[in-house]
Amino acid sequence: MKFNKDYVLRIAKELLSIDSPTGYTNKAIEYLEKEVNALGYTYSRNAKGNLIVSLKGTSDYTIGLCAHTDTLGLMVRSISSDGTLALTNLGGPLIPTLDAEYCRIHTREGNIYTGTILANVPASHVYPDAATKERKIENMLVRIDEVVKTKEDTEKLGIQNGDFVAIDPKVEITKSDFIKSRFLDDKISVSILMGVLEAIKTNNIELPYNVEIIFSTYEEVGHGSSSIPSNINELLAVDMGCIGLDLACTEYDVSICAKDSSGPYDYNMTTKLVNLAKANKLSYAVDIYPYYGSDVSAALSGGNNIRGALIGPGVHASHGMERTHYQAVEQTMQLVYAYITDKDLA
Structure with missing residues (x-):
């Protein structure tokens, strides 16, 4: 799939520039509502303020995607x-x-x-x-x-x-396609999902499954997607990939997390993501993040009867002055798109 780089980077720069520390995310959600509305999608908010975008597929099976708008x-x-x-x-x-x-x-x-x-x-x-x-x-x-x-x-x-x-996030996108800012965790992933939404609409893609995209508001304090729409069968979190000690991921890769502090992610989902990355010749890494939790972790802890997995672009210097490269953004969008359009659920 060809994604609109200018669109994705515009969303990233504008969203990163909106203050949204966890618990104070209304302005970021309002911004996303306007962008989602401009694309012509159906959306709603739940009680805690999560924005949920609903895409109709050709079957009753529902895939959830999530990324968080709240920051440190x-x-x-x-x-x-x-x-x-x-x-x-x-x-x-x-x-x-x-x-x-x-x-x-x-x-x-x-x-x-x-x-x-x-x-x-x-x-x-x-x-x-x-x-x-x-x-x-x-x-x-x-x-x-x-x-x-x-x-x-x-x-x-x-x-x-x-x-x-x-x-102050100090947002900067360089001529060499590096994206430097605080709070790439997780606004760069929100921009990735918006890029996927834009591509689906622009190319009039028919999806094999229903897709519910959750832009959450309390991930940084552990309960962003603790409650999700009941029709979701599986949930894929798109959140930053870690770079550092004993890890394979770089700023140019899509990270596939096999395990974090909440335990291992679903074996079949993770395996499918690895196989799709290989089949699509993506630059990817499989890693374990011992000091990490995601919206899928929150959803599982909240008692939702789902299976879950985690991917995201490689981000350097997490929770500090973060940086990634557009190549990692592109690789992640390609993997998300491959996942939601693949007709084999196994």
Whole structure:
């Protein structure tokens, strides 16, 4: 299948630029709703805000695909006496990588303030341990870009405990087709599924099975797809592939995960994905991710009677400043398309 590269990269860049820390995903979901509507698909939302796109096939069997719109982030834990913000993390961002990053504070009234995330010993001319103090969440703060000198000054802005703090993703797509940004986990996979949707519509493809695509909102805290449409027989998560110690995946591959922290994925589904990758001459890797969980993990833990598997583009430096290459995006789209159009369920 030929995919529209410009479309996929546009979706990726625009979606990555929308703040959506886990629990604060409405703007990202609204963006996707508009794009899905423009393609002419039927869609709905469930109670927790997941966007579900429904495609009708020629049989009653239903394949589910999922990718998550929520990202890592921060929340205001308290306001300090000098007007800076103490923090709690949402999900598991690599805290040392947040030192000196720009951010946006979203208040309950809808106001947005900018700031900078810093260690509480931010100046080498002042603090003897500025370079050595551990960068952990208890030692981090937000310096707000407003004239605030006291806790009361900050409160007058409407900032309060529980406000979301979104980290600047710093999105960049290079001439050499690298995609650099925070939160490729998992917005690059959302863009992949949108690319597949666009290709199916553009080429007027008739699907052999019903397909339900779930864009979830709470994956980073473990319950994004804990409840899924009851007609789904099998669920394929599209999430980032890991790169690093003892792993075969690269930034140019589609990763097929055989096992993560929740245990092994379905043998038949995983085997079928490997065979399809081979048959379509894709660049792929099979790996095990011991510190990883997916929306399929959540769906299985939630008691859904399904079988499940996990694939995704290889992403370097997960939960930090992430990077992938368009080749991995292309390979993943090809594997997703091959899977949902293959007429052999075995």
